[in-house]
Amino acid sequence: MRIGLLTEGGYPYLSGDAGLWCDRLVRGLAQHEFDIYALSRSEQQEDEGWIALPPQVSRVRTAPLWTAEEDGVVYGRHARRRFAECYGDLARTLCAGGPGESSTESSPAEADRFGNALYGLAELAREEGGLVGALRSEAAVSALERACRAPGAPRTAHEARVPDLLAVAAHLERVLRPLSLDWYEHDGLGSVDLCHAASGGVAALPGLLARHFFGVPLLLTEYGVQLRSHYLAAGAETPPAVRSLLAAFHGRLAAEIYRRSDRITPGNAHARRWQERCGADRTKLRTVYPGMDAGPFAEVGESPERTAPDTLVWVGRVEPTKDLVSLLHAFAEIRETRRAEQGSPRTRLRIVGAPAGAEGAAYLTHCQVLAAQLFPDEAAGPHAVGDNPVSFEEVGGPDAPTVADAHASGAVTVLSSVVEGFPIPLVEAMLCGRATVSTDVGAVVEVVGGTGLVVPPRNPHALAEACVALLRDPERRERLGAAARARALELFTVEQNVAAFHGIYLEIVSRSPVRRVVLDETGDPRPFGVPAEARVPGRWTDPATHLAARGGPGWAAGPPVRATLPLPATEAVR
Structure with a gap:
C-alpha cells in the first residue's frame, strides 16, 4: 500500500527528534511504498539536509513551517466575506465555554463549529490559491477582538489588549500555514491509501485535510502529546489572555484530530490518559511502544x-x-x-x-x-x-x-x-x-x-x-x-513496533471505502489501491456512484487545478 507519512521537524531531516523512529519504521516496512510530507522547523534544519532514504520512499515533499512569503492573492468581496465568516467562527470557538470548562470538554456543537471553520478556511485557500495574506490581515485581528469582547467570553479574553491579539493572530497564522500548501491534490495526498501522522498538532493538519477532501483514512501516532507540550511551553511570561486563547485553540485542534483519526496509537499509558482527557475515543486507541534497536x-x-x-x-x-x-x-x-x-x-x-x-x-x-x-x-x-x-x-x-x-x-x-x-x-x-x-x-x-x-x-x-x-x-x-x-x-524493540504498525495499516485500509481504481505498470489493479470489498460485486465498486454518494466531483475526470503555492516548498521524486 501507499503511505503518506506526515512529519513536523523530524524525518527525513538530520536534526529531527523523531527522525530515527520514522526511519526504522519505513525501513522495517519495505513491502509498502512511502510518500513523505515533511514540515521543517528552521532554516538550519533544512540546510543540514536529509538522512539517506531507503528505496521504498518514492517521493518527498517539504515545506517550511518557520517562514511563509506573502502569497500575493487578492480576495474578491465574496472571498473576503467567506474568510471573515470562517475565521470569525474559529475565533468564537476559542472564547466559548463556561468558567473552568476546558477547551477539550466543549459540546459536540462547538466541536463541529471549530471543524467547519477549519475546513472552510482550507477550502478557501484551495480555491483562491492561498491563505497567508488573509491570516495576517487586519480582518483576522478584528475577528479575534470581536470574539474576545462578545458577551459570555472568558474574563481573560475580555482583558486581551491589542498586543495580545496581535500575538495570538501571529501564532494562528504560523500554525495554519499547512492549509495553504498544494499537497491536497489527486496526485498528492489524494493518491495515498493511508495518512500516518508521526505526531499531533501541526503535523496532523495535512492528514485532516486529506481526509476532508478525499476521504483518506488517518492514523495518528503520539509519543509525546502535543497539547501537553504546548501547556508546558507556555511560560509565566506569556500574558494570560494569550495563554488562554492559544490553549483553547490547541485544545480544540487536538480534539478535532482525535475525533477524525481512524486509529490513534499513543506511545504509553501516560500519553493515552492525556488523549482520553482531551476527547479521544478509547475504542480508537491502541498503545504501541517506541521501538529501540537492542x-x-x-x-x-x-x-x-x-x-x-x-x-x-x-x-x-x-x-x-x-x-x-x-x-x-x-x-x-x-x-x-x-x-x-x-x-x-x-x-x-x-x-x-x-x-x-x-x-x-x-x-x-x-x-x-x-x-x-x-x-x-x-x-x-x-x-x-x-x-x-x-x-x-x-x-x-x-x-x-x-x-x-x-x-x-x-x-x-x-x-x-x-x-x-x-x-x-x-x-x-x-x-x-x-x-x-x-x-x-x-x-x-x-x-x-x-x-x-x-x-x-x-x-x-x-x-x-x-x-x-x-x-x-x-x-x-x-x-x-x-x-x-x-x-x-x-x-x-524495533521489531515489535514495526509489526504492530504493519497490522494497524492493514486493519485501517481493509475497513476503508473504495475511493478509486489504481493500476500498476502492467495495467492490473493495485491490491491496496482497491481494498478487499471492491472484489465483491455491488454498486459501491462503481467510482461514479461512489462520487455521487460523497456529494461532489472530488474524483471526477480531468486534471486538478494547482493553486499557487504561497509557502516555499520543495519536492523530490524517485
Missing part, C-alpha cells in the same frame, strides 16, 4: 558488570526538568551513608550527557558549581578522576564512547526527572541489564514495571535510600537487571 546494548546486557559495584550513572540531556540538583543532594546523602558503612566511601556518580541549548548549558554550569560546594574537599569537574566523586561527561568521550558504554560503567542507572514522557534512558539501561532507580513521572512506572525502584520526584532522601538499598545488595541488582532486560526485549 543490538548496541546486547554485549553489555549479556556480560557481567564491567565496573566497580559502587558507581551510579545518570544518562540523558542536561536540562532543568531532569532535576540533577536533587540527584546531587541525594548523592551527598549516599556518600555519608556509605562512609558510615565502609569507613572510606567508594561511591561515584557519573553524569553523562550534553546540555540542551543555552538553558541546558547554564543548568550544567550550575550543577558543576553545586557539586563543588557539596564536596569541597573533592573537586568535581568536567573530567573528574581519582578521588573526585562526581564527573560530568558527554557520550563520545574516552570513558563513554557510546551510550551502552555509559550504562555499562555503572552498577545502577538513576533517573531523577520531574517531567518525563517516555524515558528512553531507562529503556537503554534495561536493555543493558542494569538495575534502575527512577522518579515516578510520565511513563516511568509503566516502562519499569517491577524491575526497578521508583520514588517520588523532588525527594532527594527517597532517591538516596533507594540507591543505597541497591548498592548494598549485588544479588538483588543482578535479579532486577535480568528482569529489566527481559522486559525491554519483549516490549520495546
Whole structure:
C-alpha cells in the first residue's frame, strides 16, 4: 500500500527528534511504498539536509513551517466575506465555554463549529490559491477582538489588549500555514491509501485535510502529546489572555484530530490518559511502544558488570526538568551513608550527557558549581578522576564512547526527572541489564514495571535510600537487571513496533471505502489501491456512484487545478 507519512521537524531531516523512529519504521516496512510530507522547523534544519532514504520512499515533499512569503492573492468581496465568516467562527470557538470548562470538554456543537471553520478556511485557500495574506490581515485581528469582547467570553479574553491579539493572530497564522500548501491534490495526498501522522498538532493538519477532501483514512501516532507540550511551553511570561486563547485553540485542534483519526496509537499509558482527557475515543486507541534497536546494548546486557559495584550513572540531556540538583543532594546523602558503612566511601556518580541549548548549558554550569560546594574537599569537574566523586561527561568521550558504554560503567542507572514522557534512558539501561532507580513521572512506572525502584520526584532522601538499598545488595541488582532486560526485549524493540504498525495499516485500509481504481505498470489493479470489498460485486465498486454518494466531483475526470503555492516548498521524486 501507499503511505503518506506526515512529519513536523523530524524525518527525513538530520536534526529531527523523531527522525530515527520514522526511519526504522519505513525501513522495517519495505513491502509498502512511502510518500513523505515533511514540515521543517528552521532554516538550519533544512540546510543540514536529509538522512539517506531507503528505496521504498518514492517521493518527498517539504515545506517550511518557520517562514511563509506573502502569497500575493487578492480576495474578491465574496472571498473576503467567506474568510471573515470562517475565521470569525474559529475565533468564537476559542472564547466559548463556561468558567473552568476546558477547551477539550466543549459540546459536540462547538466541536463541529471549530471543524467547519477549519475546513472552510482550507477550502478557501484551495480555491483562491492561498491563505497567508488573509491570516495576517487586519480582518483576522478584528475577528479575534470581536470574539474576545462578545458577551459570555472568558474574563481573560475580555482583558486581551491589542498586543495580545496581535500575538495570538501571529501564532494562528504560523500554525495554519499547512492549509495553504498544494499537497491536497489527486496526485498528492489524494493518491495515498493511508495518512500516518508521526505526531499531533501541526503535523496532523495535512492528514485532516486529506481526509476532508478525499476521504483518506488517518492514523495518528503520539509519543509525546502535543497539547501537553504546548501547556508546558507556555511560560509565566506569556500574558494570560494569550495563554488562554492559544490553549483553547490547541485544545480544540487536538480534539478535532482525535475525533477524525481512524486509529490513534499513543506511545504509553501516560500519553493515552492525556488523549482520553482531551476527547479521544478509547475504542480508537491502541498503545504501541517506541521501538529501540537492542543490538548496541546486547554485549553489555549479556556480560557481567564491567565496573566497580559502587558507581551510579545518570544518562540523558542536561536540562532543568531532569532535576540533577536533587540527584546531587541525594548523592551527598549516599556518600555519608556509605562512609558510615565502609569507613572510606567508594561511591561515584557519573553524569553523562550534553546540555540542551543555552538553558541546558547554564543548568550544567550550575550543577558543576553545586557539586563543588557539596564536596569541597573533592573537586568535581568536567573530567573528574581519582578521588573526585562526581564527573560530568558527554557520550563520545574516552570513558563513554557510546551510550551502552555509559550504562555499562555503572552498577545502577538513576533517573531523577520531574517531567518525563517516555524515558528512553531507562529503556537503554534495561536493555543493558542494569538495575534502575527512577522518579515516578510520565511513563516511568509503566516502562519499569517491577524491575526497578521508583520514588517520588523532588525527594532527594527517597532517591538516596533507594540507591543505597541497591548498592548494598549485588544479588538483588543482578535479579532486577535480568528482569529489566527481559522486559525491554519483549516490549520495546524495533521489531515489535514495526509489526504492530504493519497490522494497524492493514486493519485501517481493509475497513476503508473504495475511493478509486489504481493500476500498476502492467495495467492490473493495485491490491491496496482497491481494498478487499471492491472484489465483491455491488454498486459501491462503481467510482461514479461512489462520487455521487460523497456529494461532489472530488474524483471526477480531468486534471486538478494547482493553486499557487504561497509557502516555499520543495519536492523530490524517485
